[in-house]
Amino acid sequence: MIRAIALDDEPPALRVLSHFCQQVNFIDLQKTFTRTDEALRHLEQFPTDLLFLDINMPSMSGIDFYRVTTQKPSAQPLMVIFTTAYAEFAVEGFTLNAVDYLLKPFTFERFLQAVNKAEGFHQWQQRTDKTDETYLYVRADYKLYQVPLSDILYIEGLDDYLKIHRQSDKPIVCRMTMKAMLQQLPETGRATERFIRVHRSYIVPLNRIEAVQSKTILLAGREIPIGASYEADFFRQFGL
Known part of the structure; x- marks a missing residue:
């Protein structure tokens, strides 16, 4: 099971993500956030595997938020799927090794394609985390x-x-x-x-x-x- 959270300053977008996640049996969307500070506190306190992250937010861009989460010495490996209405952010998002990039509004089929990538990477990561012995x-x-x-x-x-x-x-x-x-x-x-x-x-x-x-x-x-x-x-x- 992939433990996930979602961060987006638009509640309707979070409702769409919640609805889609409920239809996938390997994603556990544990919490949604509209504020970056609350999401950051959650990441510092609770193990999280996947972050659905809006890029265009008023207080801090999703790109900057993700950089903050990965720069901490104690940061755990965190997969990210960027979500945004602006296609011009796609290139920058992929330079951060994003699992995928969802352009709003996206369909359930496109969402499923993205989370299947995340599941494949998660399984590979778990095998890699175990020692060769x-x-x-x-x-x-x-x-x-x-x-x-x-x-x-x-x-x-x-x-x-x-x-x-x-x-x-x-x-x-x-x-x-x-x-x-x-x-x-x-x-x-x-x-x-x-x-x-x-x-x-x-x-x-x-x-x-x-x-x-x-x-x-x-x-x-x-x-x-x-x-x-x-x-x-x-x-x-x-x-x-």
Whole structure:
């Protein structure tokens, strides 16, 4: 759900936006404003994803208002859709990376086109905000799998193939080398997302290790050997 507000000095324009937003299930228009100072206070106090912003307003132009909101050090990423009756402002609006520019009076179809752009950007932004370590992407069985790192029990090397053992589902067998897999997996960062190669045929997540006995790792009911060439690095990272 996209959290939105609207700022326009003309109440009829706000009523049109409210009516249109009610017909879109992914836009939550939380509040409308006719005054820039009230809208600015709201943005400072409440998380907001999208701003419908009129450009031609008496106290402060929408362009200047948007610049103020983005120049604050603590400012959160904010999408903007400019609305105005003056087409000459379009170029300046797009130089500020606006999602879209609605020329009044606009139809619901044109409005829907603009908010669909916002939804696409919002989804991309959410994926980008997550660290690369959150998921592993692999191709297997003519599909692209998105595997949460927290779901991986261990990874087993089988010649030119890898077998990704998962907690919640059956293993995924993909054509990939251990070296290529290690390049995709985080070796540092949060403990829940750190992986280490312990054998020429095994990669394990550190947080899944239940016990270490001699040169054997106990993990998910399985005994995984520690290779001689990986032993020193493993014990250093595991803290033994």
